[in-house]
Amino acid sequence: MRGARPARPASTGAELPRWVLVPAAVGALLVLLPLVALVARVPWAELPALLTSESSRAALALSLRTASAATALCVLLGVPMALVLARTALPGLHVLRSLVLLPLVLPPVVGGLALLYAFGRRGLLGGQLEALGVSVAFTTAAVVLAQTFVALPFLVVSLEGALRTAGRRHEEVAAVLGAGPWTVLRRVTLPVVLPGLVSGAVLSFARALGEFGATLTFAGSLQGTTRTLPLEVYLQRETDPDAAVALALLLVVVAAAVVVAVRGRPAL
Amino acid sequence: MRAPKQGRRTAGCLVRPRTAGLRAVALSSSLLVLTACAGAGDDDGTGDAAPGLPAAEATAPGTPVPDELSGTLTVFAAASLTEVVDDLAAALEQQHPGLTVRTSHAGSSELAAQVEQGAPADVLVTADEATMQRVVDAGLVAGAPEVVATNTLTVVTPPDDPAGVGSFADLARPGTDVVVCAPQVPCGAATEQLEEATGVALHPVSEEGSVTDVLGKVTSGQADAGVVYATDARRAGDAVREVEVPEAGAAVNAYPVAVLADATEPDAAAALVALLTGAEGQRVLADAGFGPPGGP
Incomplete structure (x- = not known):
């Protein structure tokens, strides 16, 4: 709701103790300096060649494909989850909410181990899946699964926040006017929270694109099948640091675009 | 461990x-x-x-x-x-x-x-x-x-050996999920040498960035077999079964x-x-x- 914000009082600077500026500046430097250092290392002359090499193109294509699929899965599963969390009063809902948010704060490698013990060949479900002839080990599906696992909370949090902010007034009016639950959801609720849904989806996409730890632990690393951009950066660093930096720049650009896209929306 | x-x-x-x-x-x-x-x-x-x-x-x-x-x-x-x-x-x-x-x-x-x-x-x-x-x-x-x-390379499988691996050549059989190191890292370069020496071309399901990741895929049972260093097999102990490769001397690190x-x-x-x-x-x-x- 930035449009409604009153004009900033002119005396803000005087109300803060001066010394606050020092740690604030150090903090800003800590965030900016590594990015500047990375960009300074980019071999601009070879950049086109590095970004269009066979392995780079394979990793980029795979990353875009898997992150898009993961985002679609996040929307498919996350929208109902956010609706349940924001609009129902089931017992134990706050426990469920905390659990859903867990992947957000979990170290990715831990997520990878957890996925391994659930869906791996020797995992909780892996045996049954194997019996059905389904094996996700070392497949692109494993990458999408890992990305969805880590990205889902972003969509749920964004959308649940938007749902709570929007309130139920419009929905109640529509219901009084005779609209059924499905019509209310489709014609009232979702259009109202659309900006929140979009920013949640964009954040999920970015998180899925950057997924590394869970993919490495759970899916493996094979060009064109499971080696996404972050895994390619990690491997290239071993022999060709220039290629790693070039691909890293690509990820930074995507991340910056995502931040701009999300900050530009009124919902956040 | x-x-x-x-x-x-x-x-x-x-x-x-x-x-x-x-x-x-x-x-x-x-x-x-x-x-x-x-x-x-x-x-x-x-x-x-x-x-x-x-x-x-x-x-x-x-x-x-x-x-x-x-x-x-x-x-x-x-x-x-x-x-x-x-x-x-x-x-x-x-x-x-x-x-x-x-x-x-x-x-x-x-x-x-x-x-x-x-x-x-x-x-x-x-x-x-x-x-x-x-x-x-x-x-x-x-x-x-x-x-x-x-250090030389060796083949490890999970203790129960789900794919029945008895030799390096068995790794190339269809349906055997083999994990190796990526050619960019030393153990992967050595694996390529071993493939040349044995005349066996592997089709790995994953090329990991480190030998510990290869070992992890085997000990967790995700993979049927992995190519690791003899020292990794020694350290893993009972968590893996080792299949020695006679041609291992062709790729000495x-x-x-x-x-x-x-x-x-x-x-x-x-x-x-x-x-x-x-x-x-x-x-x-x-x-x-x-x-x-x-x-x-």
Whole structure:
């Protein structure tokens, strides 16, 4: 709701103790300096060649494909989850909410181990899946699964926040006017929270694109099948640091675009 | 998994790479690390006076190593050498109570990259000669590297061997999920040599960035088989079943050690190299499954 914000009082600077500026500046430097250092290392002359090499193109294509699929899965599963969390009063809902948010704060490698013990060949479900002839080990599906696992909370949090902010007034009016639950959801609720849904989806996409730890632990690393951009950066660093930096720049650009896209929306 | 003997002591003493821009921040954090590690070293050194080996064995005849070494020696060693180097570092600390040895373990290429970026190390041990050559070519090594051990490849499967692997050739059978190292890392380059020597072309389901990731895929049962170093198979113990490869001698990885040009403790660094190449070091290396420097 930035449009409604009153004009900033002119005396803000005087109300803060001066010394606050020092740690604030150090903090800003800590965030900016590594990015500047990375960009300074980019071999601009070879950049086109590095970004269009066979392995780079394979990793980029795979990353875009898997992150898009993961985002679609996040929307498919996350929208109902956010609706349940924001609009129902089931017992134990706050426990469920905390659990859903867990992947957000979990170290990715831990997520990878957890996925391994659930869906791996020797995992909780892996045996049954194997019996059905389904094996996700070392497949692109494993990458999408890992990305969805880590990205889902972003969509749920964004959308649940938007749902709570929007309130139920419009929905109640529509219901009084005779609209059924499905019509209310489709014609009232979702259009109202659309900006929140979009920013949640964009954040999920970015998180899925950057997924590394869970993919490495759970899916493996094979060009064109499971080696996404972050895994390619990690491997290239071993022999060709220039290629790693070039691909890293690509990820930074995507991340910056995502931040701009999300900050530009009124919902956040 | 067995914890390395000195793991707790060294865990907090990892050295971070610096970029030029972050030098000030990195410097202050490494100073903190240094203080913390010096404290830990004092605890270790004063408690027990019994030396792990006679002092004469540690110093090769003619090597100009003074009796009393002090300060902090920083050793960068390939991940496969973790237990060996930590054991020898502890032995060196016991011989020289004033000396603290910090060890940092990672993939060889990663360590080389850290040295190239100016990480403060005295000794570097890599898992292959090509990686060491990179550091030599960058003019960062004092003197010539010396090979201290060799390692060969072997095949491991989960203990119950779901795919029935009896030889290297069995790995190429359709439906066998084989995991190897990526060709970009030393163990992957060695795997390619072994494929050439055996005439068996593998179609791996995953090419990992480190040999520990290959081993992990096998011990967790995700993969039917993996190609790892003999030392990894030895360390994994009962968690894997080993299928020895007769042609393993075709792909021998040599482990060179070198004192770095920017070493702040060149004398202590020379003492550690002497320890590694001496009888005690060779015994510890052989116990861990390494071959002698000349190859198996």
